[in-house]
Amino acid sequence: MDEKYxxxxxxxxxxxxxxxxxAFEVExxxxxxxxxxxxxxxxLPYPSGFLHMGHVRNYAIGDALSWFKRLQGxxxxxxxxxxxxxQPAEQAxxxxxxxxxxxxxxxxxxxxxxxxxxxxxxxxxxxxxxxxPEYYKWDQWFFLKMLERGLIYRKNSPVNWCPxxxxxxxxxxxSGGVCxxxxxxxxxxxxEQWFVRxxxxxxxxxxxxxxxxxxxxxxxxxxxxxxxxxxxxxxxDFQIKESDERVRVFxxxxxxxxxxxFVCVSTEHPVLEHALLKEEVRxxxxxxxxxxxxxxxxxxxxxxxxxxNTGLFxxxxxxxxxxxxxxxNYVLMEYGTGAVMAVPAHxxxxxxxxxxxxxxxxxVIERVSHEQEQIAHDPVSRDQSAVMPHAFTDYGILVNSDDxxxxxxxxxxxxxxxxxxSKGFGESAxxxxxxxxxxSRQRFWGAPIPIVYCDGCGAVPVPExxxxxxxxxxxxxxxxxRSPLAGVAEFVNTTCPKCGKAARRETDTMDTFVDSSxxxxxxxxxxxxxxxxxxxxxxxxxxxxxYIGGVEHAVMHLLYTRFWTKxxxxxxxVGFKEPVKRLMTQGMVVAETFYRDGxxxxxxxxxxxxDVDVVRDERGRVSSATLVADGLPVxxxxxxxxxxxxxxxxxxDEMIQAYGADAVRIFSLFAAPVENDLRWQEAGIDGAxxxxxxxxxxxxxxxxxxxxxxxxxxxxxxxxxxxxxxRRMTHRTIRRxxxxxxxxxxxxxxxxxxxxxxxxxxxxxxxxxxxxxxRFVVRxxxxxxxxxxxxxxxHAAEEMWEGLGHAGGILGSGARFPRADEELAKRELLEVxxxxxxxxxxxxSALPEATEDELRASALADEKVRGFIEGxxxxxxxxxxxxxxxxxxx
RNA sequence: GCGGGAGUGGCGCAAACGGUGGACGCGCCGUUCUUAAAAAACGGCUGUUGUGGGUUCGAAUCCCACCUCCCGCACCA
Numbered sequence: 001m002d003e004k005y006x007x008x009x010x011x012x013x014x015x016x017x018x019x020x021x022x023a024f025e026v027e028x029x030x031x032x033x034x035x036x037x038x039x040x041x042x043x044l045p046y047p048s049g050f051l052h053m054g055h056v057r058n059y060a061i062g063d064a065l066s067w068f069k070r071l072q073g074x075x076x077x078x079x080x081x082x083x084x085x086x087q088p089a090e091q092a093x094x095x096x097x098x099x100x101x102x103x104x105x106x107x108x109x110x111x112x113x114x115x116x117x118x119x120x121x122x123x124x125x126x127x128x129x130x131x132x133p134e135y136y137k138w139d140q141w142f143f144l145k146m147l148e149r150g151l152i153y154r155k156n157s158p159v160n161w162c163p164x165x166x167x168x169x170x171x172x173x174x175s176g177g178v179c180x181x182x183x184x185x186x187x188x189x190x191x192e193q194w195f196v197r198x199x200x201x202x203x204x205x206x207x208x209x210x211x212x213x214x215x216x217x218x219x220x221x222x223x224x225x226x227x228x229x230x231x232x233x234x235x236x237d238f239q240i241k242e243s244d245e246r247v248r249v250f251x252x253x254x255x256x257x258x259x260x261x262f263v264c265v266s267t268e269h270p271v272l273e274h275a276l277l278k279e280e281v282r283x284x285x286x287x288x289x290x291x292x293x294x295x296x297x298x299x300x301x302x303x304x305x306x307x308x309n310t311g312l313f314x315x316x317x318x319x320x321x322x323x324x325x326x327x328x329n330y331v332l333m334e335y336g337t338g339a340v341m342a343v344p345a346h347x348x349x350x351x352x353x354x355x356x357x358x359x360x361x362x363x364v365i366e367r368v369s370h371e372q373e374q375i376a377h378d379p380v381s382r383d384q385s386a387v388m389p390h391a392f393t394d395y396g397i398l399v400n401s402d403d404x405x406x407x408x409x410x411x412x413x414x415x416x417x418x419x420x421x422s423k424g425f426g427e428s429a430x431x432x433x434x435x436x437x438x439x440s441r442q443r444f445w446g447a448p449i450p451i452v453y454c455d456g457c458g459a460v461p462v463p464e465x466x467x468x469x470x471x472x473x474x475x476x477x478x479x480x481x482r483s484p485l486a487g488v489a490e491f492v493n494t495t496c497p498k499c500g501k502a503a504r505r506e507t508d509t510m511d512t513f514v515d516s517s518x519x520x521x522x523x524x525x526x527x528x529x530x531x532x533x534x535x536x537x538x539x540x541x542x543x544x545x546x547y548i549g550g551v552e553h554a555v556m557h558l559l560y561t562r563f564w565t566k567x568x569x570x571x572x573x574v575g576f577k578e579p580v581k582r583l584m585t586q587g588m589v590v591a592e593t594f595y596r597d598g599x600x601x602x603x604x605x606x607x608x609x610x611d612v613d614v615v616r617d618e619r620g621r622v623s624s625a626t627l628v629a630d631g632l633p634v635x636x637x638x639x640x641x642x643x644x645x646x647x648x649x650x651x652x653d654e655m656i657q658a659y660g661a662d663a664v665r666i667f668s669l670f671a672a673p674v675e676n677d678l679r680w681q682e683a684g685i686d687g688a689x690x691x692x693x694x695x696x697x698x699x700x701x702x703x704x705x706x707x708x709x710x711x712x713x714x715x716x717x718x719x720x721x722x723x724x725x726x727r728r729m730t731h732r733t734i735r736r737x738x739x740x741x742x743x744x745x746x747x748x749x750x751x752x753x754x755x756x757x758x759x760x761x762x763x764x765x766x767x768x769x770x771x772x773x774x775r776f777v778v779r780x781x782x783x784x785x786x787x788x789x790x791x792x793x794x795h796a797a798e799e800m801w802e803g804l805g806h807a808g809g810i811l812g813s814g815a816r817f818p819r820a821d822e823e824l825a826k827r828e829l830l831e832v833x834x835x836x837x838x839x840x841x842x843x844x845s846a847l848p849e850a851t852e853d854e855l856r857a858s859a860l861a862d863e864k865v866r867g868f869i870e871g872x873x874x875x876x877x878x879x880x881x882x883x884x885x886x887x888x889x890x
Numbered sequence: 891g892c893g894g895g896a897g898u899g900g901c902g903c904a905a906a907c908g909g910u911g912g913a914c915g916c917g918c919c920g921u922u923c924u925u926a927a928a929a930a931a932c933g934g935c936u937g938u939u940g941u942g943g944g945u946u947c948g949a950a951u952c953c954c955a956c957c958u959c960c961c962g963c964a965c966c967a
Contacts, residue, residue, distance in 0.1 A: 223962055
């Protein structure tokens with residue numbers, strides 16, 4: 001080994017060695033149970049052409065775990081691929097005329113190089129890319145399978161439309177009324193679309209969460225639970241007066257039905273097609289549609305509740321009362337039945353609407369407990385609209401409800417549903433907020449939907465043996481809101497698979513979340529031409545043991561992939577319900593921002609941290625900053641996610657060049673717990689590099705002296721106190737680091753290694769003077785550090801391991817993660833604090849096995865303690881062996 | 891508004907079960923080495939653990955209230 005640490009040189013050396021030996025290429029063990037398997041997966045990247053620091057962090061986390069498991073003797077699958085369909089490729093085509101495939105594949109090439117320079121331990125033979133026909137053929141195959149099973153259907157319905165990207169979005173992708181990718185306000189459009197019946201699995205998606213509760217972050221499960229939003233209630237039919245029609249409503253508060261003073265339907269509700277309706281109603285429905293299409297108003301902002309009286313009357317089946325039917329903008333056609341019974345006294349929205357249109361408010365629930373709010377009301381009047389300040393939405397006791405009066409809400413809900421069922425005008429029901437997954441996209445760069453439209457036969461699926469439906473190489477990219485495939489005649493024009501007559505292909509492509517819903521199964525068997533993957537291969541590797549990625553996919557990718565797995569189980573491809581046992585969502589990489597106010601009011605011009613000098617005050621706090629170019633001040637902004645718009649991004653390649661991949665990785669794992677945001681600071685990488693250099697130069701200083709050190713452990717008594725202490729610390733560190741790695745607490749694991757190195761330095765040993773037994777202890781410490789460093793800084797660890805006399809390095813020599821000797825990990829003497837009335841007064845030196853009595857006696861005998869207890873009555877003495885003594889006096 | 895999470899030195903963060911508050915790193919100050927600087931080595935620096943109350947011999951940790959911040963959802967009937 002070289003005297004000095006040259007990261008570039010050793011990183012290249014070991015990257016080549018790994019590639020040549022196929023160090024990370026794995027196959028299932030043939031003899032069952034030879035080694036346990038471990039599937040470590042990071043979310044696959046979109047090939048933008050550049051790795052960013054968020055990627056570096058993501059893959060550093062996964063790589064650390066992969067190395068750890070590998071060194072523990074697991075058969076580790078750690079694959080990589082590309083989420084290579086999607087909109088940016090098309091943008092490049094529109095802007096620069098480069099074809100999506102060329103652009104994408106050039107980007108993949110660039111990023112593969114970046115991954116190699118980072119030294120991530122992937123099995124590259126298993127690489128997959130979504131845009132290749134070998135891959136998307138199976139997207140199409142799954143489409144056909146789901147179609148056969150009735151899990152896919154086509155319908156014309158209002159869908160979420162992103163005006164900027166000119167394509168449809170799923171509900172998940174337009175959460176909060178904005179596009180998940182570009183943030184534009186989403187509009188509504190009527191389009192013919194293909195949908196996946198994810199709602200068929202709504203209950204399974206909820207129920208099966210209990211299988212993964214242990215391994216998934218609570219907040220991800222909460223987000224999914226809220227997204228699916230199961231709601232228990234009842235359907236009730238309201239007969240329309242002087243008509244055969246009924247309007248079915250969904251309610252979770254059947255107990256309030258006697259307070260229903262009107263019925264509200266969505267503006268898209270079929271009852272509005274009623275011939276006798278006034279022109280006014282139609283105009284209102286038209287206006288609501290237009291305003292939804294325009295997506296005006298800030299996202300999330302609640303629209304003013306508006307409505308119009310339809311002139312129809314509906315009969316409350318419980319009371320027999322006739323109430324007016326209104327059409328209102330706040331009733332959603334997509335949820336429940338598209339109609340509600342409005343109970344203004346006990347629902348805030350209905351209350352607001354009733355007040356606006358002077359509709360009566362009738363109180364039917366009274367509080368049951370004095371802890372509940374007493375809302376002002378008029379005890380004699382039937383209508384409370386003059387006195388009630390707001391709705392009472394709690395459960396309570398029924399009043400003004402015929403025979404039901406006096407019942408409790410909970411009981412009434414249940415019994416009224418039963419009654420409705422027996423009388424044939426309703427039943428209890430469960431609804432979900434989750435909607436079916438719209439997968440049609442008006443895009444070129446995606447998997448073609450394998451459907452042919454025939455004038456005679458309608459929508460005909462492409463037969464399985466004709467897959468894949470190939471994407472053409474080129475198309476006209478105008479950016480206009482229509483699938484570019486529609487303009488490619490040789491693609492569109494085909495013959496009907498059923499009747500053979502001329503027909504047209506579907507020109508929409510699939511949502512790219514289809515690709516990512518099952519990609520990690522394909523890694524198990526990436527070259528299969530007969531099936532998406534071999535069942536046996538998948539049975540060996542899956543489910544994924546640890547999945548790592550950003551939390552932004554909590555209700556998109558992670559919900560779809562859970563759905564997909566359940567679907568694959570139902571078609572017999574896999575044998576389990578949940579694809580991922582443990583999930584870790586890492587924090588963002590953030591960096592300081594620097595800016596000046598721009599020309600336009602409110603605009604800002606951002607400067608890259610690399611171009612800014614920072615001035616600190618005497619406490620070390622950043623006080624001001626200047627731009628290097630002109631020496632004038634810039635404003636110091638907050639830490640924000642690295643991005644183009646805030647110009648605070650850092651190029652991983654530059655960092656690797658300056659500090660080495662190992663230092664970059666150490667820093668990104670050490671600076672914060674993996675689930676926290678990571679503040680990128682170059683001074684921090686300096687620290688990481690310093691640490692690596694310190695380990696390296698220590699190994700170098702000792703490696704010659706250690707080459708002939710004894711392999712047999714010397715008797716502990718032979719060792720001087722400090723040396724014995726070092727040996728014990730080595731084993732304590734092994735234990736700590738092992739535990740921390742298991743929990744992915746990389747920051748504290750690295751801190752423990754630093755501590756051990758500090759202790760080694762403090763022991764004051766020198767290679768020239770060290771005795772044989774001392775050399776043993778030093779070698780044990782250094783070898784342990786080097787092996788434990790491998791998950792974080794694999795190149796440096798390999799180099800040092802070889803330097804310590806192990807030809808072939810860590811993987812080449814078959815080294816294993818060190819094991820702690822529990823006996824040796826014990827401390828010889830403990831410092832036990834002594835408190836008097838809870839205040840620290842002295843410290844005892846005690847043996848770990850000292851008994852309660854012994855500790856009590858020596859505490860009471862302690863010189864310093866006696867000063868505090870003399871002249872006082874001792875009330876009691878609390879002794880916690882190994883931890884503390886507390887003397888309570890009066 | 892609803893749901894979830896978090897507040898510890900100048901900063902990032904450590905502190906099994908309630909049991910010595912500050913490991914590790916950054917930063918800052920100083921010393922040694924050096925013509926000087928960098929590098930390196932060594933030494934030093936910072937606390938009513940967001941606020942108020944409670945439980946306890948003992949609270950960063952448990953309970954209650956409040957404040958602040960972050961994230962998710964938001965007319966879902």
